[in-house]
Amino acid sequence: MAEAKVLSGAGLRGQVAGQTALSTVGQAGAGLTYRGYDVRELAADAQFEEVAYLLLYGELPTKAQLADYQGKLSKLRDLPQALKEVLERIPADAHPMDVMRTGCSFLGNIEPEKDFSEQRDKTDRLLAAFPAIMCYWYRFSHDGKRINCVTDEQSIGGHFLHLLHDKKPSELHVKVMNVSLILYAEHEFNASTFTARVCASTLSDLYSCVTAAIGSLRGPLHGGANEAAMEMIERFSSPEEAIKGTLGMLERKDKIMGFGHAIYKDSDPRNEVIKGWSKKLADEVGDKVLFAVSEAIDKTMWEQKKLFPNADFYHASAYHFMGIPTKLFTPIFVCSRLTGWAAHVFEQRANNRIIRPSAEYTGVEQRKFVPIERR
Ligand SMILES: CCC(=O)SCCNC(=O)CCNC(=O)[C@H](O)C(C)(C)COP(=O)(O)OP(=O)(O)OC[C@H]1O[C@@H](n2cnc3c(N)ncnc32)[C@H](O)[C@@H]1OP(=O)(O)O
Ligand SMILES: O=C([O-])CC(=O)C(=O)O
Secondary structure, eight states: OOOOOTTTGGGGOOOOOOOOOOOOSSSSSSSSTTEEEEEHHHHHOOOOOOHHHHHHHSSOOOOOHHHHHHHHHHHHHOOHHHHHHHTTTTTSSSSSHHHHHHHHHHHHHHSSOSSGGGGHHHHHHHHHHHHHHHHHHHHHHOOOOOOOOOOOOOOOOOOHHHHHHHHHOOHHHHHHHHHHHHSSSSSSOHHHHHHHHHHHHHTOOOOHHHHHHHHHTSSSTTTHHHHHHHHHTTTTHHHHHHHHHHHHHHHTTTTTTTBSSSSOOOOOOHHHHHHHHHHHHHHHHHHHHHHHHHHHHHHHHHHHHHHBBBBBBHHHHHHHHTOOOOGHHHHHHHHHHHHHHHHHHHHHHTTOOOOOOOOOOOOOOOOOOOGGGGG
């Protein structure tokens, strides 16, 4: 029989591992704030670029600052030819998160961060270029098309949809992308951000920090859960089937992706926001199955386990209704969370000590070395 898992203290749960002025997660009142602003207010009224500016530059921009910032980002969207050639060599069956990791890392070779004084400019470049890295590879490997990486879309979300679908996105879809990018932007010491900070603490460069963070976000217990949730939802063709299937998974002690959270105990404040937009999109496309299936799983999980949907669960159906292929879900998360990762790298660099915790040794007692011929 497998030994019982020792959970107390595992995963550094509940331990303060450093300080941040960027966000609060799971504190009384607003469940999530970015530099003091409730994420729900930001998602309702701000543009993603305003939130990126807030995280990276410290305060919300004025109208003129936002226009300048969006103008700057628009000019940084195109990809160097050498990067396009690398993307063209990545096969169609590669995981797009691996493509993002490679794209980010390769850009770090040809446009390196030579000095920390460049950190904001390098972040802006990545923010502008990530949608094209994802879509250039996707459209080339899947449709055989070398797309133009520049569009006249003002927003990053609109730019991404335009590159992906080769047409101007609807206002509703641009709005939902904007909301989604805001909701995913920052979340304190989650696994991928902590990865970025550990890397930054060695005084490594920004691209290494972001590449490492992409690797952490990829896993299904973190950002990869939105794709895993979609794969689960799609298996059911009615709410009744979904309830039966969910009960079966719980009985088999399967993990239900898109549910539960390491910090939030009763609800994830981002969920109600993206759920509302997913419903609007379901109505727009005339969906009669996916949203109802999602709600049935949601209700069953609460009734059976008191587990609630996290930000990833209703993102799955929302993205699907906008015609986004499932395997691009987590890369979109990268386009957003880059802002949080980079802001944490800046914060770590501003007050750095190498992150190096201790381990409790559980191995054998010290013993005498036995030469190989006597073993
Ligand atoms: C938005 C970006 C994000 O990264 S949000 C997280 C995305 N990940 C997922 O949705 C993956 C599914 N969820 C999980 O694996 C966990 O809930 C995560 C998020 C990893 C948190 O883990 P941890 O802090 O260990 O959970 P916990 O201590 O609250 O667990 C208590 C008991 O409940 C169980 N549990 C938890 N989540 C689920 C789930 N989704 N499906 C089924 N069971 C779940 C745990 O296994 C644990 O049970 P037990 O006490 O070991 O019997
Ligand atoms: O905070 C966490 O552990 C995971 C999460 O929700 C996020 O990174 O958005």
